[in-house]
Amino acid sequence: MIKINNLSKKIRRRRVLNNINAELKGITGILGPNGAGKTTLMKIIASVEKGDGDTEIIYKKKNDNEVKIGFLPQNFYIYPNLTVMNVLKLLSTLQEMYDEDHLERLLNQLALTEYRNEKMKNLSGGTLQRVGIAQALLNKPDYLIIDEPTTGLDINECIKLRTTLLSISREVDIIISSHIPEDITSICNHLIVIEQGEKIFEGGLKEIIEKSNGLTYETVVHRSGISELNRIGSILKVGQLSDNKLKVRILTKTPLLDGPFKEVKPDFLSGYVSLLKGEK
Amino acid sequence: MLNILKIKFKGLNLLLKLLALFYILEFSFIVLKVFDNANTIFLFTQLIFVPLFGILVLCLFYDLFATKSSTFLYTFYRGKAYKVYLLCLGLYMMPLLMLCVLISICYEPFNSLAAFFLLSSQVLLFSTLSLIIFILLSDMSITISLFILYISAEVATFGENNYLYHMFYMDLHQMVSFSNVSSTLVLNLIIGLLGYKVFKSIVA
Numbered sequence: 422m423i424k425i426n427n428l429s430k431k432i433r434r435r436r437v438l439n440n441i442n443a444e445l446k447g448i449t450g451i452l453g454p455n456g457a458g459k460t461t462l463m464k465i466i467a468s469v470e471k472g473d474g475d476t477e478i479i480y481k482k483k484n485d486n487e488v489k490i491g492f493l494p495q496n497f498y499i500y501p502n503l504t505v506m507n508v509l510k511l512l513s514t515l516q517e518m519y520d521e522d523h524l525e526r527l528l529n530q531l532a533l534t535e536y537r538n539e540k541m542k543n544l545s546g547g548t549l550q551r552v553g554i555a556q557a558l559l560n561k562p563d564y565l566i567i568d569e570p571t572t573g574l575d576i577n578e579c580i581k582l583r584t585t586l587l588s589i590s591r592e593v594d595i596i597i598s599s600h601i602p603e604d605i606t607s608i609c610n611h612l613i614v615i616e617q618g619e620k621i622f623e624g625g626l627k628e629i630i631e632k633s634n635g636l637t638y639e640t641v642v643h644r645s646g647i648s649e650l651n652r653i654g655s656i657l658k659v660g661q662l663s664d665n666k667l668k669v670r671i672l673t674k675t676p677l678l679d680g681p682f683k684e685v686k687p688d689f690l691s692g693y694v695s696l697l698k699g700e701k
Numbered sequence: 702m703l704n705i706l707k708i709k710f711k712g713l714n715l716l717l718k719l720l721a722l723f724y725i726l727e728f729s730f731i732v733l734k735v736f737d738n739a740n741t742i743f744l745f746t747q748l749i750f751v752p753l754f755g756i757l758v759l760c761l762f763y764d765l766f767a768t769k770s771s772t773f774l775y776t777f778y779r780g781k782a783y784k785v786y787l788l789c790l791g792l793y794m795m796p797l798l799m800l801c802v803l804i805s806i807c808y809e810p811f812n813s814l815a816a817f818f819l820l821s822s823q824v825l826l827f828s829t830l831s832l833i834i835f836i837l838l839s840d841m842s843i844t845i846s847l848f849i850l851y852i853s854a855e856v857a858t859f860g861e862n863n864y865l866y867h868m869f870y871m872d873l874h875q876m877v878s879f880s881n882v883s884s885t886l887v888l889n890l891i892i893g894l895l896g897y898k899v900f901k902s903i904v905a
Contacts, residue, residue: 469776494773499764502712511708515777519704 422446423466423564423596426477430461430470430618437461438472439618448590450609451598454697458618459598460495463568466596467492480564488564491557491593495568497549501542505533505552508541513559527555531585547578551585558589565589567597571604583607606689614696622696626689633691638682639670655694672698702781702788709785713760720757723749724796731803739808740873743816746800747869748852751823754793755831755848759841761789762832765904767839782904783897790828794821815879815886822889823868829896836903866892 428441438458445466453459464470466478467490480488500508509527513519528534531551536544544552550570557565567586571579586595587608599605605612612629614622622629637657642650644665650656654673662668672691676682710717727746729735736742764774765782778785798817805813827848835844854862860871868889875881 464772467776469772492773492776494770496769499768499770499774500712503708507708507711511705512777514704514708515781 422481422594424477424479424481425466426479427475428462428465428478429473429476430458430465431473432461437618438465438615441615441618441620443613443620443623445596445611445613446594447610448595448597448608449611449613450605451596451613451615452602452605452693453598453600453615455600456617457600457615459600459615460568462615463492463566463596463598464494466490467566469494482563489560489562491560491562491565493550493553493557493565493567493570495572497553497556499541502540504538504540505544506537508552509555509559512556516560518560523559523561527558530588531555545578546574547581550574550578550582554585554589558593562593565593565595567595569599570597571599571601579603602690602693614693616697629692629696630687630689631692633672633687633695635684636672636674636695637670637685637687637691638673638676639668639685640682641666641668643667655698657690657694702784705781705785706788706792709761713757716753716757716760720753723753724800727800728803731800731807734807738873739804739811739876740870742804742808743811743877744869744871744873746797746804747820747823748856750797750820751827751869752848752852754790754824755827756845757793758786758789758828759831759835759844761785762835763841766836767841778904780905783901786828786832786900790824794824797821797824810878811876812878815882816877819870819877819882819886819889822886822893825893826868826889826896829893829900832900833896833903836900 423445425441425443425445428438429436430438438461441462451459451462461470465472465476469492472478482488500511503511509524510519513524528537531554533548533551533555536548541549541552554567557567570582570586574582583604586597589595590608595608597604597609606626610625612622612624612626613620614629641662644667647656647667647669650669650671653675654671656669656671658670660668670685670691672694727749731742762782765771765778797820801813801817801820804816805811831844831848834847835841838844851865854865855867855869855871860867860869867885870877870882870885872881
């Protein structure tokens with residue numbers, strides 16, 4: 422478990438994070454819109470950057486050994502002219518953790534064996550991210566901190582990466598940040614939502630879903646009626662029924678109940694949006 | 702540390718090949734006595750190998766100072782970057798010592814030790830200043846352009862421009878000896894060591 426106390430950070434006089442207190446346990450997801458301060462928060466947790474003033478990060482240890490952290494930054498792309506194997510060798514040597522067997526195990530675990538002699542510049546986005554995870558696991562960390570791992574990946578690569586993270590989560594505590602709710606719901610059991618540098622939620626997935634109880638509706642509208650719906654609430658999902666008819670899921674406090682609106686069971690997305698909109 | 706250098710050099714193949722080519726050419730020029738004057742060949746040695754080491758260290762630390770991953774990679778290099786630099790400097794100077802000895806064998810009374818120390822001080826000064834400029838600007842092309850400008854100005858004025866610091870020994874008549882190069886050597890060394898101190902404090 423990682424305990425964060427009074428975490429604040431100013432960058433060029435702009436307050437990016439404001440007095441965040443949280444406990445990161447199990448597989449924690451940090452969710453928030455773009456520019457919320459997730460990357461800065463992740464860098465501070467990973468000790469790449471320092472927080473301001475009274476910031477305190479307490480890493481609870483499982484044993485007496487030093488706490489080790491693996492970090493995968495956003496847009497991981499380094500040493501384009503080196504092969505995957507050489508990059509991993511270089512980074513493990515720099516950490517003084519070079520272990521041939523462990524390296525081979527990681528290549529196997531992350532399905533990178535066939536890419537070991539491939540140059541970094543020739544890898545796809547998904548493979549690059551897996552190399553990124555491999556480098557983060559080089560020091561056999563207690564905590565794996567991953568910043569926006571699915572940015573720029575296609576749907577297949579996203580699914581593959583989430584599966585990989587799930588399999589790794591058995592061995593190491595993972596803290597993952599994302600602005601994509603699916604990244605979080607697929608693997609996390611604890612969640613922190615930040616917006617404009619402030620923590621606005623901490624808890625389980627269930628609790629966030631409950632935030633939109635009684636606020637989630639579905640309706641069928643003509644294509645031209647979409648703008649009308651936008652005025653009364655936040656559209657969560659649009660499905661096409663025919664050329665002109667759309668099935669819309671909407672988050673609203675004021676549904677036109679005499680119309681064709683039907684209350685539906687809320688899901689994670691509706692809970693997350695209601696949180697961001699401050700609906701409840 | 703040697704393993705780190707070995708792997709990093711794999712990404713600098715072209716530059717290392719160029720370096721090897723210059724060594725071979727210089728070696729041949731000395732053995733074949735292409736130039737009558739030892740100072741001419743020593744001047745070429747300075748003008749080729751001093752800036753080349755500057756470029757080599759810029760490429761070596763490019764990842765650390767000029768990429769989006771700099772802050773992330775910095776966590777790996779903490780306390781090691783200056784050791785990598787020193788090792789690279791040591792390895793680079795070995796063949797240069799051989800060149801200096803070879804010049805003294807082929808062209809008497811050339812003082813190989815004085816030449817080697819002078820060359821070492823120039824390499825130290827040039828590389829540390831290049832690194833500091835590179836760290837400040839985070840741009841390799843501007844850094845290289847600046848030192849091309851400096852070398853061009855030095856060559857064009859043959860080391861007599863009053864507004865420039867003269868790190869090279871450009872006298873073609875007086876043979877290289879400790880008495881001739883001592884003032885340049887000491888000044889280079891002082892500025893070079895100061896530069897190294899600044900570089901070390903930035904990366905440590």
